[in-house]
Amino acid sequence: MRIRVVNPNTTASMTATIERSARAAAGPGTTIEAVTAAMGPASIESHYDEALAVPGVLAAVADGAGADGFVVACFGDPGLDAARERATAPVVGIAEAAMHAATLVGRGFSVVTTLDRTRGRAWDLAGRYVPAGACRGVHACDLPVLALEDDPTVLERVVERAREALDRDGSDVVVLGCAGLADRCAAVSAELGVPVIDGVAAGVALVEALVRTGVRTSPRGEYAAPPRKPYRGVLSAFGLGGGRGVLDGPSQR
Numbered sequence: 396m397r398i399r400v401v402n403p404n405t406t407a408s409m410t411a412t413i414e415r416s417a418r419a420a421a422g423p424g425t426t427i428e429a430v431t432a433a434m435g436p437a438s439i440e441s442h443y444d445e446a447l448a449v450p451g452v453l454a455a456v457a458d459g460a461g462a463d464g465f466v467v468a469c470f471g472d473p474g475l476d477a478a479r480e481r482a483t484a485p486v487v488g489i490a491e492a493a494m495h496a497a498t499l500v501g502r503g504f505s506v507v508t509t510l511d512r513t514r515g516r517a518w519d520l521a522g523r524y525v526p527a528g529a530c531r532g533v534h535a536c537d538l539p540v541l542a543l544e545d546d547p548t549v550l551e552r553v554v555e556r557a558r559e560a561l562d563r564d565g566s567d568v569v570v571l572g573c574a575g576l577a578d579r580c581a582a583v584s585a586e587l588g589v590p591v592i593d594g595v596a597a598g599v600a601l602v603e604a605l606v607r608t609g610v611r612t613s614p615r616g617e618y619a620a621p622p623r624k625p626y627r628g629v630l631s632a633f634g635l636g637g638g639r640g641v642l643d644g645p646s647q648r
């Protein structure tokens with residue numbers, strides 16, 4: 396099967412980190428196609444970034460004709476519902492995958508993320524994805540997303556925050572709150588001695604499971620194809636219908 400893993404930010408070096416984690420998690424016979432959003436912010440760490448990352452995610456999904464499934468590889472899960480409306484293949488977000496996985500291996504988890512201002516979004520997503528009480532805390536390392544690429548203190552700061560979080564929250568599992576932390580997962584887990592979930596790996600595994608069991612997004616109800624209509628201004632290419640829009644790809648709805 397072919398899984399398209401979309402990095403919603405436009406930093407190609409972060410896509411390379413995401414791709415390594417996705418490939419390591421993929422089973423034999425799975426091809427990972429990691430792509431960088433062609434438009435949007437260099438990193439996603441505000442609601443503004445998040446909103447403007449969505450067109451790039453949708454274009455990358457529309458461009459993924461023939462993929463058996465998609466992973467949206469940013470912890471805010473930008474555009475996840477919209478991507479499900481546009482793709483016939485299953486689409487999973489990394490916060491969604493990580494939080495669900497965490498509930499299978501412990502009673503409570505703590506999220507360790509980048510900047511303090513991203514904590515609200517993580518709490519919002521926890522409220523949607525997992526039962527009340529499963530997410531016991533969301534903690535920031537005070538590192539901007541792009542610092543994860545080259546700051547030599549990343550591992551030490553994530554481990555320190557995660558250790559405090561496990562104690563303070565009384566949690567059993569750590570969820571990494573950024574795709575840019577994917578390559579630190581094994582090292583953090585080795586330091587802490589508890590499961591540490593990287594959403595990129597969890598997302599790939601979850602999409603593989605859905606594809607293998609023949610489960611796709613429902614064409615009925617809220618995830619049915621969106622109504623066709625013109626879009627204007629800089630988003631005119633995103634209008635559906637007429638075959639001219641960037642989202643009018645052949646295998647998509």
Ligand code: 2AL
Nearest residue numbers: 438439469470509573574
């Ligand atoms: C993220 C992420 O996963 N990618 C990105 O650009 N921002 N998440 C975060 N909490 O900062």
